[in-house]
Amino acid sequence: MGHSASKLNRTGQQFKSDVFNSKKLSRCSLLNEEKADPFMLIWLNEKSNHNTLDVLRTKTLLRQINNDHCLFFDNSNIFLNEIENTHYKYKKILAIVSGSFAKMILPKTTEIISTIIIFCSNYNKYAELASKYWNVTDICTDHETLKNCIQREIQSLKLNLFTNQSLRSIRPLNFSKDACENNGAHFSYLLFIELLKLMPQTKQAKEIMLNKCKDYYRCNKNELEKINLFHLIYSSDQAINWCT
Structure with missing residues (x-):
């Protein structure tokens, strides 16, 4: 009888230990999943592959903010093809777009990217785009302002429960082929x-x-x-x- 009670006690302790270790592993797994699914910081600029001081400064700034998850494009078609790819479809994306590309890509990204910052030299030239397109959150003309805007928008992205960028607000669930x-x-x-x-x-x-x-x-x-x-x-x- 004593041996049975002792055995049951050890079994109970082992069970608790297994549950604890299982929970610990689950927490580690969740943390790893969170780290593996960060937001993407993307810069679209026709000169992004040049080695000028201004371009290098912009790239350095973006890498300081989000080192492992930065992408740079100098072609709008390649940019659009990439972000429409399933690999990026369910990621949170913050895009910094040059003024010259803004008018071209904004009509095509309202259902794909929730946060776009226009980075240009002339604020007034592109100000109307901020009121026309809901996903244009800021227009920046210098690096310090750009840095502050990105850091602020990162906090908003973290508040977003939906990883799918096209789901911008809580809405009724529709059951369909999708x-x-x-x-x-x-x-x-x-x-x-x-x-x-x-x-x-x-x-x-x-x-x-x-x-x-x-x-x-x-x-x-x-x-x-x-x-x-x-x-x-x-x-x-x-x-x-x-x-x-």
């Missing part, structure tokens, strides 16, 4: 709902959530209007209408 491709979005949507359930139902919690949303959509006038409307008229009995 449903398999949207499994990540499905999971993120459900995760978002669960997070909302766990939040304390206080005015302060609501303000924090809305401020985060305003920060993320600060350059999107339409979304900001929806957020303000939510702030003004939302009540708990309207939850289903707002979440579907």
